[in-house]
Amino acid sequence: IPASRLNQVGTNLANYFAAPNIPAGKPDGELNYFFPGNSTDTFDSEMGRIDANINASNKVFFAFRHNNRFHEANNAFNNIATGSILIQPNWGATLDYVHTFSSNTLWDNRFNWSRNTESRPPAATLDITTLGFPQSLATASTQPVFPVTSGTKFVDFGYSKGDYIPYDNFQYFTMLSHTVGRHSISVGADLRLERQYSFRFGNSTGLYQFGLNG
Numbered sequence: 001i002p003a004s005r006l007n008q009v010g011t012n013l014a015n016y017f018a019a020p021n022i023p024a025g026k027p028d029g030e031l032n033y034f035f036p037g038n039s040t041d042t043f044d045s046e047m048g049r050i051d052a053n054i055n056a057s058n059k060v061f062f063a064f065r066h067n068n069r070f071h072e073a074n075n076a077f078n079n080i081a082t083g084s085i086l087i088q089p090n091w092g093a094t095l096d097y098v099h100t101f102s103s104n105t106l107w108d109n110r111f112n113w114s115r116n117t118e119s120r121p122p123a124a125t126l127d128i129t130t131l132g133f134p135q136s137l138a139t140a141s142t143q144p145v146f147p148v149t150s151g152t153k154f155v156d157f158g159y160s161k162g163d164y165i166p167y168d169n170f171q172y173f174t175m176l177s178h179t180v181g182r183h184s185i186s187v188g189a190d191l192r193l194e195r196q197y198s199f200r201f202g203n204s205t206g207l208y209q210f211g212l213n214g
Contacts, residue, residue, distance in 0.1 A: 009132040010210065013149050016081035017157065030153060039073035063094040075123070081146050081157045083123035091115045104179045112171040120162040128205050143204040151210035162201040169194050
C-alpha cells in the first residue's frame with residue numbers, strides 16, 4: 001500500500017498496538033498475542049478511638065477511621081494505550097455523647113460522618129496532537145488521554161470510563177431510654193443525609209472505530 005494512501009492518525013494509533021508474541025492460532029493470524037494479566041493492589045487502614053469520662057453522669061468518645069486502596073491493572077500492551085487505575089480512599093468519624101440522668105434514665109447522642117470516593121484517573125496522559133489530531137480537539141478534551149480505538153477482530157484499546165465519584169453520609173442518632181421495673185421505654189430518632197457527586201470522563205478524546213470495508 002503506498003504510504004500516501006495511509007492515514008497518518010490511523011498509522012500512529014496502530015503503532016501502539018502490541019506486536020504478536022506467540023504463533024498465530026488461526027490461519028488468518030488471529031490469536032497471536034498472549035496476555036497473562038497484571039494487577040497490583042495496595043491497601044492501608046488506620047483507626048483510632050478516644051474515650052473520656054467527664055464525670056459520673058457524662059461520657060463521650062471520638063472515633064476516627066481511614067483506609068485507602070490503590071489498584072492498577074489491565075496494561076495488556078505494556079504502554080500508555082492500555083491500563084487502568086482505581087483509587088478508593090475512605091474516611092469516617094464518630095462523636096458519641098451519653099448523659100445519665102439517673103440509674104434508670106440515660107440519653108445517647110451520636111454524630112457520624114463517612115466518605116467513600118471512587119476515583120479512576122488516567123493511567124497515563126498523552127498530547128493527542130502527537131498522534132496527528134488537531135489542536136482544537138486536544139483543547140476541547142477534558143482529559144489528555146489516549147483515544148479509545150476499536151477495530152474488527154482487534155481488541156479495543158485507549159482510555160475510557162474514568163470517573164471521580166465521592167459519597168458523603170451524615171448521621172445524627174439520639175435515644176432517650178428509661179427503665180421501669182422489668183420494662184424499658186425508648187424514644188429517639190435516626191436522621192441520615194447522603195450526598196453524591198459524580199463526574200465521568202467518558203471518551204474524553206474520542207472513540208474511533210475501524211472496519212474492513214472497502
